[in-house]
Amino acid sequence: MALQIYNTLSRSKETFEPLKPGQVSMYVCGPTVYASAHIGHAMSTLVFDIVRRYLQYRGYEVAHAMNYTDVDDKIIQRANHEGRDPHELAESYIKEYDQHLKELNILPATVFPRATEEIPAIIDMVARLMDDDYAYEAGGDVYYRVEKKDDYGRLSGRKLEDMQAGARIGVDERKEHPMDFAVWKAAKEGEPSWDSPWGPGRPGWHIECSAMVLNHLGQQIDIHGGGNDLIFPHHENEIAQTESLTHKPFARFWMHNGMMQLSGEKMSKSLGNLITIKEFLADHDADVLRMMVLGGSYRGPLTFGDEAVEAASRGLERLRGGLRPALPGASGVDDVDLEAAAADARTGFENAMDDDFNSSAALAALFELVRQINQSRDAGASDEQLRPAQTVLLELAGVLGLRLEKIAATDADPEPFAALYTEMAAKLEGDAPQVDQGDAASLIEGLLAMRQMFRAQKQWDISDQIRDQLAELGVIVEDSAGGSSWHWA
């Protein structure tokens, strides 16, 4: 089956075919950096990270641009309010966002253009729009003339007449048409500005994205993405101004993610009902947020809440559980066919993702694979028998950007384990097992061996104590008929 992608332009799923075989150009609208980003921003970037990873899994080479809007009204306002320099303020939030992208395991975009670095290109575009009568100057501002583009409103499904009917009062009288939008804004006293043929000013919001696409990806791109709150006016205006210059269809596919909801409303900076990425990551694994996004459809709203977080977290643990090794002492069984299960999972996964990135159904395929792995493990399958399925599980989860493997024991600080080891060894009547005091894994193994001795003597209180204390150190101990095993919490 070929990849189908829902295109906002046609309001339907279409077969995806890139302009150039094997290569995909994708532009995703990034944040305006005037405040700490919240998990709604994270949702958007996660959605397109998943899209990108799957395209790459499908063999495409992906050129991916994500912008930072680092000059606009909000930034200037905030900087003035805090007595900071607007550039410095923007820079600090870019740094923070950059860090979040790493923590969230987002593949870095090929390029991260910034509005302030595209000024010459923007000025050039504005001049050319004016040359062709698509834009006009008014008091230092330059406006795009919407009536000049006959298919204006194509993306958002709006008609100029309808919008005029609902237009608010207070329309700038210098505009020829109420819906005309600024491609260049005259600077007020003390605002950051750049010289232009129309006097000092800065770019309008929409023009920067057009400039970046043209500059970094070309006149036509395969995918343009962003939140669905950007459909109008932002993306509509991008299309208008870009196509007025290139006279070619701008983006083949317009993809829009749904909004993160908190207490029944869209999470947004202006409403103030938000949870920042920093706050979320302080309490949860980054992959928990990814699981929440994967659990639903990217186009619909995602309701954030304690219960949803908990469910995502437990689901993640379940996936991770599939990677656990064979039971201690398992010698293998005859009738295990996990290769077939792995192949089925892959097929199910691909069919789901090919259908407009149906990640929820793709996850279901992984859960099914986990169940089969667990069944086989319980039946006594050996590591060798489990491995093919676990390899596929790890690979496919990786395509979704999930990191199923926990920290390696070699990275853990051995000291607390050494202390516990010494404490417990003192209670032991016989000799304590040999361990490498500098290696957490070795110490844990030694502690488990000791615990086995206590258990053999039915000293349940001490063996429970070892289990409890290990749990506090982040090590979960699980007993089975053949012995005990452990894994990181």
Added chain:
RNA sequence: GGCGACGUGGCCAAGUGGUAAGGCAAGGGUCUGCAAAACCCUCAUCACGGGUUCGAAUCCCGUCGUCGCCUCCA
């Protein structure tokens, strides 16, 4: 007021014409010194009312409700 999306079990959520994936939670069971995990079993007829059809959660009409956009917004 205009445009658009949506309403599936306790919660989240797939599924767009052939008799409801999956996750979480809950109950029962197996295993177990206990615990945890795992495994097995149980748990919905799809907001409501009409219509089309041999057959609809899935198509059409209406009603109610929720949300988004129309101003900065991922």
